[in-house]
Amino acid sequence: MANSKHLFDHHKVLDILESIDCNESEDGEGDDSEIDEDFRPDELNEEEDSECDDDDVPFAKILTKLSTKNMETPVFTWVNKKFKPPDSQFTGTKVAATDNQKTDTPLGYFQRFVMEKMIENIVNQTNVYSVQKNGVSINTTSKEIEQVLGMYFYMGLVRMDGVRQYWAANTRYDPVASVMSRNRFQQILRTLHFVDNMAVSDCTKKKDRLWKLRSWLHKMRENSLKLTPSEHCSINEMMCAYRGKTTSMRQYIKGKPHPWGF
Structure with missing residues (x-):
């Protein structure tokens, strides 16, 4: 068969x-008038196929189909000449500026979101919590809190397995180790706080999982709304690794480098 x-x-x-x-x-007679010039074999309906x-x-x-399979793949070659960038002139609708503050440096742009009053709030709440926890104030300052934030930025650029390795003799990293001693850095982290724990009711703690950061989040959102949107803007998100079981906010997102975290 x-x-x-x-x-x-x-x-x-x-x-x-x-x-x-x-x-x-089919009748044996040639007739060119019946040829459909608009016929396209590659445009058949999916239902017919x-x-x-x-x-x-x-x-x-x-x-x-046979001719498509035999098509040659394009070959790209490098040319040794000066790059000419394309025209990137903005042609969209211009947005009126709502803020008069200039952004001359990366620090100035950062301070639009994290203002000095927000840093002072961390200083006060950290000193208060250190007294509540240890009975003695840690006596931190705004300068130290700013240094801790800057050190964390450097740690995000140069990743190591542990915090202690930034001060170790074999793996010492001066942009972090030369700013603050390891013991002082860890002491501030253990008492770092954004709100007074004694001033928040148990009802608020049960309803709001982010009650320890809520004041900061509100202020960050207010500062973000004050900025004038610009043409070149990039917004992204990342997963902060955390596998502990002390909070119900831990999430699992498949495909992330660190699937467990915030």
């Missing part, structure tokens, strides 16, 4: 080729 079917398909294709070469219709078998596929469509 397989050989007979193959022979049948072979004769069917030969008949189609013979009719094309002779330019004859799903209903028809391989034997019913038009011969022209088979040739189209």
Whole structure:
């Protein structure tokens, strides 16, 4: 049966080729007026493709598939010449500026979001919490809190397995180790606070999982709304790794470098 079917398909294709070469219709008369010039074999409907078998596929469509497979892949070559950037002139609607503060440096842009009053709030709450926890104030200052934030930025650029390695002799990293001693850095981290724990009711703690950071989040949002949107702006998110079980805010996102965290 397989050989007979193959022979049948072979004769069917030969008949189609013979009719094309002779330019004859089914009646044996050549008629060019009936040729559909708008016919495009690659524009058949998906419904027709799903209903028809391989034997019913038009011969022209088979040739189209074969020719597509044999197409050469494009080859790109490097050219040693000076790069000419494309025209990036902004053509959209201009937004009126709502703030008059200039952003001359990265520090100035950072201070738009984290203002001095917010740093002072961390200083006060950290000193208060150190007294509540140890009975003695840590006596930190705004300068030290700013240094801790800057050290964390450097740690994000140069990653190590542990915090202690930034001060170790073999792996010492001066942009971090030369700013503050390791013991003082860890002491501030252990008592770092944003709100007074004694001033928050148990009801608020149960309803708001971020009650320890809520005041900071509100202030950050207010400062963000004050900024005038610009043309070149990039917004991204990242997963902060955390596998502890002390909070119900831990999430799992598949595909992240650190799937467990915040």
